[in-house]
Amino acid sequence: EAGVAQSPRYKIIEKRQSVAFWCNPISGHATLYWYQQILGQGPKLLIQFQNNGVVDDSQLPKDRFSAERLKGVDSTLKIQPAKLEDSAVYLCASTWDGYEQYFGPGTRLTVT
Amino acid sequence: GIQVEQSPPDLILQEGANSTLRCNFSDSVNNLQWFHQNPWGQLINLFYIPSGTKQNGRLSATTVATERYSLLYISSSQTTDSGVYFCAKGTGGYQKVTFGIGTKLQVIP
Structure with missing residues (x-):
């Protein structure tokens, strides 16, 4: 069974630029999560999808971050415009039953 | 308040030693x-x-949900066990998940 796929693995941008991350969950997993992990901290949930609907986006900075999961499968997370404090690893996870989560390798973003 | 507390924050072990990592959570979890x-x-x-206890090789875990804690046991530690160990709890029908800050483990030869 293929795992959660994410791309790109690394991205370096300048502040005020925009960036997009892509995630393809494990086949059949209805629930998809995006997390932000700042160095030295635990992952923080940004947004949770159930199929193509948003379940929780209470910690998503909506003035600059957006996410979509149009067909209930893969998802994109966008930052526009990026700030220095957005430098982090962005992790995607999925689960078929809403319980046990499986994580992708992450995208390491550096904003200069 | 803090919903998931992990201890210790850092741990250095000699290869072959055993350890216990703890996770306390502030409310009920499913x-x-x-x-x-x-x-x-x-x-x-x-x-x-x-809830309950599970074992997988040298690792085992126990969660006592009524007392709001979980323990991760690592026996006969190896250098490949190094890294950060996180516990994460989920609550609610859609399982809003919260992570602890982790325990950073270093196993030295």
Whole structure:
């Protein structure tokens, strides 16, 4: 069974630029999560999808971050415009039953 | 307040030693997982354990939901066990998940 796929693995941008991350969950997993992990901290949930609907986006900075999961499968997370404090690893996870989560390798973003 | 508390924050072990990592959570859970984040940043599932005890090789975990804690045991530690161990709890029908800050483990030869 293929795992959660994410791309790109690394991205370096300048502040005020925009960036997009892509995630393809494990086949059949209805629930998809995006997390932000700042160095030295635990992952923080940004947004949770159930199929193509948003379940929780209470910690998503909506003035600059957006996410979509149009067909209930893969998802994109966008930052526009990026700030220095957005430098982090962005992790995607999925689960078929809403319980046990499986994580992708992450995208390491550096904003200069 | 802090919803998931992990201890100790840092741990250095000699290879072959045993250790216990603790996770306290502030409210009831119906989902608790332990993860190992390796030096390359990948989060690896160790246990899904909302209650009871599970074992997988040198690792085992116990969750006592009524007392709001979970323990991860590592026996005969190896250098490959190094990394950060996270516990994460989920609550609610859609399982809103909260992670602890992790325990950073270094196993030295």
